[in-house]
Amino acid sequence: xxxxxxxxKGQESKTLDGRHVELAGNIGTPNDVQGLIxxxxxxxxxxxxxxxxxxxxxxxxxxxxxxxxxxxxxxMNPKPIxxxxxxxxxDKELSYLEMDKEMNPFLGYRAIRLxxxxxxxxxxxxxxxxxxxxxxNLRIMFPMISSLEELLxxxxxxxxxxxxxxxxxxxxxxxxxxxxMIEVPSAALISDxxxxxxxxxxxxxxxxxxxxxxxDRMNEKIHNLYNQFNPAVLRLIKMVxxxxxxxxxxxxxxxxxxxxxRMIPILLxxxxxxxxxxPISILPAxxxxxxxxxxxxxxxxxxxxxxxxxxxxxxYMQNNFA
Ligand code: PEP
Ligand code: MG
Numbered sequence: 658x659x660x661x662x663x664x665x666k667g668q669e670s671k672t673l674d675g676r677h678v679e680l681a682g683n684i685g686t687p688n689d690v691q692g693l694i695x696x697x698x699x700x701x702x703x704x705x706x707x708x709x710x711x712x713x714x715x716x717x718x719x720x721x722x723x724x725x726x727x728x729x730x731x732x733m734n735p736k737p738i739x740x741x742x743x744x745x746x747x748d749k750e751l752s753y754l755e756m757d758k759e760m761n762p763f764l765g766y767r768a769i770r771l772x773x774x775x776x777x778x779x780x781x782x783x784x785x786x787x788x789x790x791x792x793x794n795l796r797i798m799f800p801m802i803s804s805l806e807e808l809l810x811x812x813x814x815x816x817x818x819x820x821x822x823x824x825x826x827x828x829x830x831x832x833x834x835x836x837x838m839i840e841v842p843s844a845a846l847i848s849d850x851x852x853x854x855x856x857x858x859x860x861x862x863x864x865x866x867x868x869x870x871x872x873d874r875m876n877e878k879i880h881n882l883y884n885q886f887n888p889a890v891l892r893l894i895k896m897v898x899x900x901x902x903x904x905x906x907x908x909x910x911x912x913x914x915x916x917x918x919r920m921i922p923i924l925l926x927x928x929x930x931x932x933x934x935x936p937i938s939i940l941p942a943x944x945x946x947x948x949x950x951x952x953x954x955x956x957x958x959x960x961x962x963x964x965x966x967x968x969x970x971x972x973y974m975q976n977n978f979a
Contacts, residue, residue, distance in 0.1 A: 702933020730793025862912025926954030
């Protein structure tokens, strides 16, 4: 088994009938890169930058951030690296950032909402990202976008930081892809419009499940209601992939569902282009994908979105693919 996975290193992630997908990894710090290299990741699909800001007493400087981003970009160059801008708030707090107590932190002041309000914090990060971009293949991704206005504002700020750097004569890459996470149903529902303004989408199922089904992802008591096979969630995922593709944009997934072997056949059949997961899931995912036919997974994807319950879908996938 282990030997078989070993033999998949250096192989393409391609179905039996020739559809190629990208198998990338999720990381939290530059130290995590070695695990990705060991497991032959084809890139980074999600670098959660909030860990740079956590467990310390003040904001990381532009220079500190630059060094971290540069380290990741260089160590996997020329593979693509999706770096997500600060996703703080919700369950993640900073000791040095005063935040009001909120009734519903997951519905509150977090991620891009905080960054659009505190542009000083956001611009420092964007400057560090742009400066680091010359060291590899950077893709910038905004978290928790729930409207077109937010996406356009975030892009506007990015452009203003670029023009600051131009004025200062500081170099940055001219072909950085800019994308957004789809983790809020309101974004999924207008993904046809949002797709015109991004280079890619990455679906964040961890939050998309919680917001679609109104089930707190941290609440053990209702954990049985939190299910990635929920048909409403699957329909949203399909809608996002279709809408992205209609505009010629690639669509990935960086939530936990992307690495689940019962989920992968569905996502493959829906046409997902990139799967980003924890390092240890990469080679098993490649093994599965190289054993499947894309054309055979299309009807599987169609079948499951016509089913009424998560249980039925989960059992169907368990019986046929696990
Ligand atoms: C997600 O919501 O699926 C996601 C990848 O983001 P996080 O888990 O960091 O909220
Ligand atoms: Mg999320």
